[in-house]
Amino acid sequence: MCGIAGYVGRRNAPVLLFDMLERLEYRGYDSAGVMFIERGKIRIIKDKGKVREVRARVKPENYSSTIGVAHTRWATHGIPSRVNAHPHMDCKGLFAVSHNGIIENYSNLKKELIAKGHTFKSDTDTEVISHLMEEHYQGDVIKAFRKTLGVLEGSYALAVLCVKEPDRILIARKDSPLIVGLGNGENFIASDAPAFLPYTKRILILSDLEYGVVDKDKVEIFSLSSGKAIKRKAESICWDIKEAEKSGYHHFMLKEIMEEPEAAANALKSSKELRRIALRLKGKKRIYFIACGTAYHAGLAAKYMLESFGIPAEAAVASEFRYSTAGTLDKSCGLILVSQSGETADTIAAGKAARQKGAYVAGIVNVVGSTITRIANDTAYTHSGPEISVASTKAYVGQLVALAQLSLYLAAERGKIGRKELCRLEQELGKTPKRIRNILAGNRIKELAEECADKKTLFYIGRNVNYPTALEGALKLKEITYLHAEGYAAGELKHGPIAILDRDVVVIAIKSGGLLDDKMDSNIQETRARQAKVIIVAEDGGMKVPQVEPLFTPIVNIVPLHLFAYYVSVLKGLDPDKPRNLAKSVTVE
Ligand code: AGP
Numbered sequence: 001m002c003g004i005a006g007y008v009g010r011r012n013a014p015v016l017l018f019d020m021l022e023r024l025e026y027r028g029y030d031s032a033g034v035m036f037i038e039r040g041k042i043r044i045i046k047d048k049g050k051v052r053e054v055r056a057r058v059k060p061e062n063y064s065s066t067i068g069v070a071h072t073r074w075a076t077h078g079i080p081s082r083v084n085a086h087p088h089m090d091c092k093g094l095f096a097v098s099h100n101g102i103i104e105n106y107s108n109l110k111k112e113l114i115a116k117g118h119t120f121k122s123d124t125d126t127e128v129i130s131h132l133m134e135e136h137y138q139g140d141v142i143k144a145f146r147k148t149l150g151v152l153e154g155s156y157a158l159a160v161l162c163v164k165e166p167d168r169i170l171i172a173r174k175d176s177p178l179i180v181g182l183g184n185g186e187n188f189i190a191s192d193a194p195a196f197l198p199y200t201k202r203i204l205i206l207s208d209l210e211y212g213v214v215d216k217d218k219v220e221i222f223s224l225s226s227g228k229a230i231k232r233k234a235e236s237i238c239w240d241i242k243e244a245e246k247s248g249y250h251h252f253m254l255k256e257i258m259e260e261p262e263a264a265a266n267a268l269k270s271s272k273e274l275r276r277i278a279l280r281l282k283g284k285k286r287i288y289f290i291a292c293g294t295a296y297h298a299g300l301a302a303k304y305m306l307e308s309f310g311i312p313a314e315a316a317v318a319s320e321f322r323y324s325t326a327g328t329l330d331k332s333c334g335l336i337l338v339s340q341s342g343e344t345a346d347t348i349a350a351g352k353a354a355r356q357k358g359a360y361v362a363g364i365v366n367v368v369g370s371t372i373t374r375i376a377n378d379t380a381y382t383h384s385g386p387e388i389s390v391a392s393t394k395a396y397v398g399q400l401v402a403l404a405q406l407s408l409y410l411a412a413e414r415g416k417i418g419r420k421e422l423c424r425l426e427q428e429l430g431k432t433p434k435r436i437r438n439i440l441a442g443n444r445i446k447e448l449a450e451e452c453a454d455k456k457t458l459f460y461i462g463r464n465v466n467y468p469t470a471l472e473g474a475l476k477l478k479e480i481t482y483l484h485a486e487g488y489a490a491g492e493l494k495h496g497p498i499a500i501l502d503r504d505v506v507v508i509a510i511k512s513g514g515l516l517d518d519k520m521d522s523n524i525q526e527t528r529a530r531q532a533k534v535i536i537v538a539e540d541g542g543m544k545v546p547q548v549e550p551l552f553t554p555i556v557n558i559v560p561l562h563l564f565a566y567y568v569s570v571l572k573g574l575d576p577d578k579p580r581n582l583a584k585s586v587t588v589e
Helices: 013-022 051-058 106-115 127-136 141-151 241-245 252-258 260-281 293-307 345-356 371-375 394-413 419-430 432-441 445-452 464-481 490-495 517-529 550-571
Strands: 003-008 031-038 041-048 067-073 095-100 156-162 169-174 179-182 187-190 202-205 210-214 219-223 286-291 314-317 333-339 360-365 378-381 457-462 484-489 505-510 533-538
Touching (some): 003 095, 003 169, 013 051, 031 156, 041 051, 106 127, 141 156, 141 169, 252 550, 260 432, 260 550, 286 293, 333 345, 394 419, 394 550, 419 550, 457 464, 457 490, 457 517, 505 550, 517 533, 533 550
Parallel strands (some): 360 378, 505 533
Antiparallel strands (some): 003 067, 003 187, 095 156, 210 219
């Protein structure tokens, strides 16, 4: 997820665009840049770093132009660097492009363009777009734009400048947001409204597979399929800037929970990298999932997924593993480091120790170019986008979807499942984004939170692949409500914890859609017999989830538990985005 901002009108564009970018920084912040047309040339000023750092370095006030486009990056292809920062230009300086999304066929397009003599400067997928424009341009920039869009696969929100058309910006979108802010004698474009809210609240929404041309007095929109002009009514925004940064949600955490369908869909895009990792793990005798906190719970779920195919695997917290099992590793071992930030000190240390022992190390990471990606032999990105809230939600969903794919591919590599079963399970997994969307659309979680907010302790219980779900549900509640919560293997209740159950305790029982549910039913009866309030996560439970392949139940089961923790936190008058004592990334031991 990146932030795009554009302007055409009477103000000084380079300065205004950095103002606009600062209000989009929650969409991405590893590098930033601005392009504008000055004295008949496209100028690009950009660098690695947060928007304010880049602004101080490139000094936009030293330039003068009334048209430009800016971009703040969340890297997906190509590490954060000056060269990979947007915008990107073609060979001749005719076009410059800023992009938010993933061009899935960029490597083939790049090969074809190089064969035609184009030279590339960056490792990004985006740069192919500027060279395609150059390739397709024969005097009509709109025709060249439509032809370029026609060969792109994947997702994009685009803003393009052409030096031959110095008064207008070309825009297009497919599966990534882009809106136009309508001014008087000036117009704005942005990924999100906060960028231009101080200047206008009148907007024009660009829909998927539409492109447009924006100049200071006019906005034209066209359908990509027909090329025909589309009449689009202007709308008005009622949010203030703070609300708009959260897309109208009160907290980033709720916004990020609502982005879980997109996080699941984006994680599915890393199948190629995950297949490569599965191939490298094929011959490994010992497999370990190593992580901390929420990421550890994802790794533990992956252990159960692999074991369901008869493949032995272990999961361990990095802070323990690095001082114990790491010393027993050798080249017959494979480690999968799971991490949202890619900067967690204990996980990095475990990975380095493993590399020193000759073990194979793979990373399942969200932040492109982070430290773990540099110590791992291979990395698969979850592409969940920036996760601003300290409590991890959408990144966890992205990790689970990536690890579920990895489990399927490794099972296939080892002959545990055939092609037909692999395809069936991949199709099943592919339904996850829609299933999560349905859970978010219809649940009485808020009411359940109201019934539980004053309880003294909550027990989350699950079995097998949902034991990690119980641990994660409890962690989420602890970290943002400060209530006492325990995640427990349901079969363990009888071995002690059941002693504390009474009417002041809530038990959240997480079922697995058939897998061991008869055992879970007995555990539920045991807890009810002690007057505990029981909430069941199941198709017919108090927290409703769809019936899915048991293997994939952790992915859908965690969604109501995220919402539950969020609503309890808000009911207690807390700020779920900034819980006390916690940091987003634990970069020290
Ligand atoms: C998640 O809600 C927590 N903030 C924390 O447990 C986190 O998952 C853990 O610190 C690992 O972080 P990482 O995924 O960036 O490595």
